[in-house]
Amino acid sequence: MQIEFLGGAREVGRSAILVNDSLLLDYGMATGNPPSYPVSDPDPDAVVVSHGHLDHVGALPSLLSGDARPPIHWTPPTRELTTVLARDTIKLHGGSYDCPFTETEVKRLSQVSETHGYRETFSAAGHEVTFFDAGHIPGSAHVLVDDGETRFLYTADFHTEDTQLLSGTTARPEADIVLCESTYSDVEHSPRKSVEQSFAESAKTTIWEGGTVVVPAFAIGRTQEMLMVCEAHDMDCYVDGMGQQVTKIARRYPDFVRDAAALRRAKSNARFVTGRDGQRKRIADQNTVVVTTSGMLTGGPAMTYVPAVRANPTNKITMTGYQVDGTPGRNLLDRGRAEIDGQMMAVSAQVESYDFSAHADRDGLLDFLDSYRDAEILVNHGDRCEDFAEELRDDGYDASAPELGAVVIDDGDASDGTRET
Template structure:
């Protein structure tokens, strides 16, 4: 267990970092021993969990992705209050149900059961962006994080009067699906994700054009294109992109259900009309009819985005040995996942069988995270407005980010290790 550090401040706020420390995944930050900011899982074999044994009275969920939400039902025996935005509540329910279903079907011991999930749904209270609320003496407000529909930066003012802004996953640039984050409050302390620190994104338009050109070149020679995509956020954006270029894809997996949920919350979308048109024009594939998909100049958008199961593995089993076909990865591939192994070695594990990929493999940066320039601008903006210390989380180089903040901005910055505690007084 890591030790405790004391920072000089006016009042006392206690932070304990339970996950997403010098790594991507299992986000979990405990405030004053009783407010939990996210409680996720790090995907891999086996999955990794945050520090346990905590008993928060309040849980504030930034967004639905499993690396932020995946372990929350495990806390339901202590019946905390749970808050999130309306889309996050519906999308988290979808993802957590699916995770439990997969665990049960594969004989894996899940960290929660159906009863925990029911309690989670029952205890959840939904709050829109920019609506102030109170819980157990804390003042809380959600701000649009620009990551996926419903994703929130969480602003908490403690009983001592000190304030913390926890970004969760953040993006200040527009995507086809959502607008970038534009407005942030003042905060005494900032806990910021660091996924793309020191890595700059290629401009989105350039990425889209390169992606479409490569895809069309494969279709022109009679090959097929498999596009593994995260069910929430990436699938919807990619279908909008393909529709804009007149390409009609097949869509398989949970991305369709996520789309239906998103359409119930149109105010959280940048262009719900285009999103609807994109899904109306796509060809939906039922699990029982996958054999009907013609594997000749077809484009298939399907889960899972990191190749850890899902329909993508069905299509890969059909096409892995076809040099005319192509798999186009569109998201970050966490270490320990099938997608990372494919990128590093050209091999995947498919139902216990190792397969050498002869189809072409490409990766594109369709990230919904702020890049290096944007992360630095966010930190500078907060520090210019009086932020006293910054904590870098959720990245492979959080230490480098903290060093940059101290050297370039002159504000205290820390890259916590798992379990590390800070008394801000």
């Protein structure tokens, strides 16, 4: 088996892995201005997609330009989420840089789509492929690829702890090579129940004191999680932005969430915002919780809510996810000010951060990998891939962190191991 790293190696973003020059796993983009894409333009015979986040699917429609029509294999929620993200990419960025695809390519996604459930083996580009629930977002999957000689497990993004929205992954399929994400390889998450309780107590205190709680949240996964947390703790809330559409998508696939009835109750508890006639500014004056995109304050309805609540110290802005260096969300946490819609704003409202991560932490990664002590471990999707690979080697693993553009070759002979070119 030959594994080529076109993106996501020693970095977070633009994940893309080419197997045997024929099967492409994911094809994402790294957000930025301008964004970055995988380092080559592959011409695969088939594509397999792990889940519907931009860093894994952001460039996917560009594979369907010209005469290329490779089949795309994914779970049903991933298919829908990818289409939503693609159209949002055109809407938000089509005029500010050369968007790598058009609406024509987005429409072609449905023409080549082949959906599969978990643990249903299918054929793709001459390989046997199986999805396993990864516990990251609705429809997310570990991808097991078997070429007849080598069993290759691409973990993609995964979580080992149960959340309100999803059950943590329990899948440990046999594999000769494991390509493992390492996003939080040096972080230990607090227990999810205690994080939820701290958030709920803080939000209720603000509401009792006459304030408004703005909760910037990623549209996919995080928004639904926060709506379920609010419902579970008897808090009314509003939901705004793309998270509304994603919530409706998640409701259509009850088999891909932990508790479909609880998600239904959370959706019923939340009031959907239309954004018409100054509605957002009126909501910002209420004693309530507002869950809104974007999670890092880089756009979306948050651009209305944050300026509206920033001057009152009783109000609160609660960040619920990782904030990339240089983003307004990170600047707000570190400096108490942020550039919102091109204007630097000081914020007197209270600013808090809660770790609602959908990734496995260090303990989760090590627990997962403990099942693969006899396998070759390749580390990717992280800011410290080399360090984590070294730590694994110190613990007895055969581990490495391939560079961007590297090719790892395994001939199926366990005595020879792998080599990188």
